[in-house]
Amino acid sequence: MATGFHAGELAAQRSAGLAAAGARMARTIRSSMPTPLIGFLADQSWIHLSGADAAQHIWASTLLGDAGLIEVVDDTTLHLPYPAADDPLRDLDAGSEVGLLAIDLTRRRRARINGTVHPDTDGIRVHVDQCYANCPKYIQSRPHRPAVGTDPVVPTTRTDTAHLTEADIELLDRADTAVLATIAPGFGADCSHRGGMPGFLQCSPDGTVIRFADHPGNAMFNSLGNLELDDRAGLTVPDFDTGALLQITGRATVRYATPDERTVEITVGHVVHRTGVLPWRYGPVEYSPASIAVTSDH
Numbered sequence: 001m002a003t004g005f006h007a008g009e010l011a012a013q014r015s016a017g018l019a020a021a022g023a024r025m026a027r028t029i030r031s032s033m034p035t036p037l038i039g040f041l042a043d044q045s046w047i048h049l050s051g052a053d054a055a056q057h058i059w060a061s062t063l064l065g066d067a068g069l070i071e072v073v074d075d076t077t078l079h080l081p082y083p084a085a086d087d088p089l090r091d092l093d094a095g096s097e098v099g100l101l102a103i104d105l106t107r108r109r110r111a112r113i114n115g116t117v118h119p120d121t122d123g124i125r126v127h128v129d130q131c132y133a134n135c136p137k138y139i140q141s142r143p144h145r146p147a148v149g150t151d152p153v154v155p156t157t158r159t160d161t162a163h164l165t166e167a168d169i170e171l172l173d174r175a176d177t178a179v180l181a182t183i184a185p186g187f188g189a190d191c192s193h194r195g196g197m198p199g200f201l202q203c204s205p206d207g208t209v210i211r212f213a214d215h216p217g218n219a220m221f222n223s224l225g226n227l228e229l230d231d232r233a234g235l236t237v238p239d240f241d242t243g244a245l246l247q248i249t250g251r252a253t254v255r256y257a258t259p260d261e262r263t264v265e266i267t268v269g270h271v272v273h274r275t276g277v278l279p280w281r282y283g284p285v286e287y288s289p290a291s292i293a294v295t296s297d298h
Contacts, residue, residue, distance in 0.1 A: 004029070006187040009225025017259040021219035029132045032075040037111055037131060041070045041102055047080065050099040050181030050191035050234060051089050051117070057249040057270065059088040060181035060191055060236035064279055070102065078113070078126045086158040088247060088272055092117050097183060098126060099191035105177075106143060108136035108288070112222075114188040129188060135218060137290040138195035140176045142240060143283035154243055156276035163268055164207030168246055171239050172201045172210065176285065180264075181234035182226035182252070190222045196291050201237070207268065210235065210248070214262040215294050224254050224262070233266055240285075243278035246271070 004026050005013070013022035033041070041047075047070055049061045061083045063069065071079040078100075083089045092098070098117045103110040114130040164172070176198055183189040194200075194212060202211045214224060227233065233252035238245055250269040256262050 005220070006184055006225065006229070008184055008187075008228030009221050011228045012221035012224040012254070013219065015256055015259065016219075016221065016262065018219040018221075022221065025218055025220050029130050031129065031131075033072070033113075033128060033131050034075075037133065038072045038075065040104075040109065040111060041072055041078070043067055044102045044104065045069050048101040048103070048179045048191050048236070049080070049083065049089060050101075050179075050183070050189045051092055051096050052183065052189075052232075053088050054091065054093075056232070057088070057234075058181050058183055058189075058232040059234040059247055059249050060179040061087050061089040061247070062179075062236065062238070062245060062277065064277070073125070076128045078128065079123055080126065081123045082119075084277070086156070086274060088249070092119060092124060094118050097185070097189040099181065099189040100126065101179060101191040101193060103139065103193055105139065105141060108139040108141055110134045110136070110139065110193055112191065114190060134193070136288070137217060138215065138288050138294075139193065140195055140288055140291065141286040144280040147279055147281055151281055154276040157274065159273045161271045161273070164203060164210075164248075164271055165273075168271060168273060169203045169207055171244075171246055172203050172237060174198045175201055175237045176287065176291070177238060177240075178212075179236045180223050181236070182223045182230070183232060184226040184229040187226075187229070190226055192223045195288060196294065197287060200291075210266045210268065211263055214254070214264055215290075224264070227252050227254055227264075235266055238278060240278070240282040242275070243280075244273065244275045245277040246273055248272075
C-alpha cells in the first residue's frame, strides 16, 4: 500500500475543507518504523487492534500485558500476542488487514500503524504498510498500577447482545475514551482514538445508535475516509472503574452539518461485554485541555 491517501480519505478532506492540510500531513506517513517509534512501542503494555472477524464484522480489540508486549522484529515487522480467547478478533486470517493504535495514557502519546497480519505458533506478525505519530489531543491522562492481592477479583465473563443494555448505555454516558475501528478493503484497516468529556458518546434510548462529534484533529481523515468507501465500523470503550471492555460492531454514517461540524453515527449490529479484562487499577483522570476546550465551545 502506498504511503499517501486513498480516494475516501481525499474525499473526506475535501468535505471538511482541509485538502491542503491533508496534503501536508501525507509527508509524515512512513512505510517503515523510525527509531523513536520503535522505542515507544517497546515500552507499551497495551495496544489496540482493528480488523474483521470471520463474518467480516469490524471490531476494535485490546491486547494487554507487561512492557515489552510489542516485539519489534525489524523496522517493518511487529510480533504481538494473540487476542484473548473470548475476543471477537481471536482468529484473524493470514493476510488480513489490521490497524494498530499504541497509546500511552500517562504521557498522552500515541502512534498508529496499518498493515497485514500473519498468525504463527505464539502470536501474530504484522507487516507494517503505514505508520505515523499522532498529536496528544483529546487523550485523558490516567495513572495506573497493576492489580494486587488486596484488590477485588473480577471474574472474566463475556455477554453478547444485539443492542446496548442499560448498563452499556450508562458506561457510554460516563466514558471519556473510545477506540474506533474502520476499514477500506485493499487500502487497509485503521484504529483511532476518540476522546472527550463524559457525555461525548451519545446513545439512543433504545440502545441501537451511538453518535459522537468528530472534533478537529490531524486533517488526515483516515477513519472518516475509510467510511466513505465502507460503512462497517467497530467501537470499543474501556471501563476504567471496573476493568470491563465494551466492544461494538455495526455500520457508520458521517453527517456533515457544515465543513467544520461532523458527526459519526453508528447503528449497532452486535455488542460484546467482557468483564475482568483490564489488569490495572486506575487513579484520578486528568482531562485533556483539548477535550475541555471543545466542550466549552459547544
